[in-house]
Amino acid sequence: MERQSVASSLIRSVGYDPTGSILEVELVDPNRVYTFYDVPFSVYDELLEAPSKGRYFNEFIRDLYPYEVTYDASVPPGVLDDRGASDEPE
Secondary structure (H helix, E strand, O other): OOOOOOOOOOEEEEEEOOOOOOOEEOOOOOEEEEEEEOHHHHHHHHHHHOHHHHHHHHHOOOOOOEEEEEEEEOOOOOOHHHHHHOOOOO
16 A cells, blocks of 8 residues: 655554555554554545644544554564554554
């Protein structure tokens, strides 16, 4: 999925797949990519338009949609597959 950079101290980039209602959020620190499922397009659109993308993410996305960590710079390749989706966005 192609992500676009956003102006935020928390979020580096976001992307959306409308056919699967999948939202990807790349955080600045920690350097992780979270994939959120069953996210309506309106939530993605509101995230892009929000004056504070980090605040919007924390309030309307973070703990409200099922997710998995799909990239973590601090974890060696292949390890995420064994850990599952136990990490929470920080």
